[in-house]
Amino acid sequence: MVIITPAIRILDGVGGGLMFLGEIIRTLRKYKIDREAILTQIYNISMASFFTTASSGFFVGALMSVQFNMQLRQFGALSVLGGLSTSATVRELGPLLIAFMLSGKVGAYTSAELGIMRVTEQIDAMRCLGTNPMQYLVAPRFLGIIISAFFLLFLGLLMSILGGVILATLVADLSPSEFINTIPMYVEGHSVLSGLFKCLCFSVLLATVCTYKGYTTTGGAKGVGKTVLATALATMVGLVLLDWFTTYLAGVLLDTWRAITI
Amino acid sequence: MLEVKNLTKRFGSQEVLKGISLAISEGEILFVLGRSGTGKSVLLKNIVGLLKPESGQILLEGREISKLSEEEYFEVRKMCGMVFQHPALFDSLTVYENVAFGLRRHFPGMTPEEVKKRVTECLDLVHLEGVEDKLPPQISYGMQKRVSLARTIAVEPRYLLFDEPTTGLDPVTTNAINRLISELSRKLNTTSIVVSHDMHCALEIADRIAVLDQGQLIALGTPSELLKSQVPLVKDFLAEITEEDRSRWLS
Numbered sequence: 101m102v103i104i105t106p107a108i109r110i111l112d113g114v115g116g117g118l119m120f121l122g123e124i125i126r127t128l129r130k131y132k133i134d135r136e137a138i139l140t141q142i143y144n145i146s147m148a149s150f151f152t153t154a155s156s157g158f159f160v161g162a163l164m165s166v167q168f169n170m171q172l173r174q175f176g177a178l179s180v181l182g183g184l185s186t187s188a189t190v191r192e193l194g195p196l197l198i199a200f201m202l203s204g205k206v207g208a209y210t211s212a213e214l215g216i217m218r219v220t221e222q223i224d225a226m227r228c229l230g231t232n233p234m235q236y237l238v239a240p241r242f243l244g245i246i247i248s249a250f251f252l253l254f255l256g257l258l259m260s261i262l263g264g265v266i267l268a269t270l271v272a273d274l275s276p277s278e279f280i281n282t283i284p285m286y287v288e289g290h291s292v293l294s295g296l297f298k299c300l301c302f303s304v305l306l307a308t309v310c311t312y313k314g315y316t317t318t319g320g321a322k323g324v325g326k327t328v329l330a331t332a333l334a335t336m337v338g339l340v341l342l343d344w345f346t347t348y349l350a351g352v353l354l355d356t357w358r359a360i361t362i
Numbered sequence: 363m364l365e366v367k368n369l370t371k372r373f374g375s376q377e378v379l380k381g382i383s384l385a386i387s388e389g390e391i392l393f394v395l396g397r398s399g400t401g402k403s404v405l406l407k408n409i410v411g412l413l414k415p416e417s418g419q420i421l422l423e424g425r426e427i428s429k430l431s432e433e434e435y436f437e438v439r440k441m442c443g444m445v446f447q448h449p450a451l452f453d454s455l456t457v458y459e460n461v462a463f464g465l466r467r468h469f470p471g472m473t474p475e476e477v478k479k480r481v482t483e484c485l486d487l488v489h490l491e492g493v494e495d496k497l498p499p500q501i502s503y504g505m506q507k508r509v510s511l512a513r514t515i516a517v518e519p520r521y522l523l524f525d526e527p528t529t530g531l532d533p534v535t536t537n538a539i540n541r542l543i544s545e546l547s548r549k550l551n552t553t554s555i556v557v558s559h560d561m562h563c564a565l566e567i568a569d570r571i572a573v574l575d576q577g578q579l580i581a582l583g584t585p586s587e588l589l590k591s592q593v594p595l596v597k598d599f600l601a602e603i604t605e606e607d608r609s610r611w612l613s
């Protein structure tokens with residue numbers, strides 16, 4: 101009993117979320133989504149996270165340089181520092197970091213916003229005035245989060261390379277060109293693809309969870325509080341699980357691809 | 363013509379509506395009275411499809427609407443507007459944009475001038491001036507309620523459902539809104555259902571009054587029929603009416 105009830109609740113949540121994602125996709129295919137509304141969302145989300153993304157990107161790059169410097173120095177392989185640290189950022193760390201940051205900022209904000217609109221009957225009022233809230237509220241936020249995630253990922257990567265270059269010059273005596281020249285050798289097409297794939301999966305997860313939780317809020321102010329909490333919990337756990345799964349999936353895909361091309 | 367037949371609605375194990383049947387003819391004003399928590403709001407929300415009934419039928423001009431999909435309901439809601447019990451204004455939009463919201467969606471062909479004219483007109487009808495640019499949290503609750511009313515009547519629905527439109531308003535505004543409801547019906551032949559706790563006003567402007575109790579209709583009739591009713595709860599509701607008023611209504 102102790103295990104079964106929470107397990108059913110989790111399954112309910114996952115199922116509900118997937119059905120909601122289906123509903124969003126149906127909405128996207130069936131209706132025109134106001135471009136201005138999407139752009140507003142992208143602007144708001146990117147602006148809200150611009151500085152945090154840029155600075156954490158910078159520090160991640162810097163950190164990687166310092167860490168790899170210590171290890172690579174032992175093997176006299178300092179010259180590959182730029183390639184290795186950038187490749188790790190592109191494939192794994194970047195997408196995950198962006199997702200966690202967005203979940204803290206945008207995930208909480210969006211779920212609370214939609215939750216309040218739900219409990220104050222604004223969503224019902226909207227339906228009564230001939231507007232589909234899925235099309236007018238949910239879809240632009242969903243797309244806004246996903247598109248912004250890619251934009252922020254790109255920004256974070258650039259900043260991490262910058263941080264990496266600066267620290268490599270300071271601690272490892274590598275010149276910027278030495279750092280950057282090795283990047284193409286280690287960051288191959290499939291690393292980039294796997295990074296983009298992860299970014300897509302993470303941002304879809306985040307966008308679905310926060311719109312779903314917000315849209316289905318019940319129970320007044322307390323309900324909104326619960327929604328925000330549940331959104332944070334579900335995205336954190338979901339991201340970790342999805343990270344493992346996408347790494348696994350990317351590995352399988354890569355192996356098949358290699359098998360086919362050889 | 364709006365007909366509700368044998369409507370039932372439950373939330374979990376709680377049976378809120380237990381078989382309601384009502385028919386409202388064109389241009390009529392029907393007042394719905396009842397104690398708090400008897401399901402008046404739930405009844406209205408079922409009619410506009412915000413809640414789905416468990417069983418029963420809702421016929422709008424002969425068409426069964428209770429089983430329509432959300433998409434098909436958009437057409438119904440264009441015809442059938444609802445004023446919520448709580449203002450439910452879009453709090454990121456100004457008062458002006460709130461009132462213009464439905465206009466823009468239902469009449470995409472309207473020019474900005476026409477929209478402006480209609481918005482001003484509707485705000486005038488509910489006695490509001492100079493608040494167009496304010497955001498909902500910046501105006502009082504009573505004002506928000508009136509904006510919400512203006513927002514619903516702006517698109518001129520032929521059927522209007524009012525959920526306690528005057529609760530919490532001052533007597534002057536209350537009178538103005540009651541007059542507005544009655545004028546909409548007399549001039550534009552709008553059919554209205556008004557949920558209210560205001561017995562005086564019900565006797566004054568209603569064509570018929572329905573009394574709900576515990577999810578059932580316990581009385582339905584013209585004001586003078588109701589005054590003669592022997593149902594205990596109806597008599598309790600009418601207790602505040604003085605003999606003098608009573609004889610005036612009956613004559």
Ligand SMILES: Nc1ncnc2c1ncn2[C@@H]1O[C@H](COP(=O)(O)OP(=O)(O)OP(=O)(O)O)[C@@H](O)[C@H]1O
Nearest residue numbers: 373376378396397398399400401402403404405447
């Ligand atoms: N979404 C909901 N979920 C669960 N129960 C609900 C819901 N909406 C209403 N109820 C229940 O239905 C009953 C009737 O509620 P309703 O809001 O219709 O009352 P009302 O007659 O409008 O009362 P009031 O005059 O106070 O507005 C209440 O007991 C309420 O608990």
Ligand SMILES: [Mg+2]
Nearest residue numbers: 402403447525
């Ligand atoms: Mg109510």
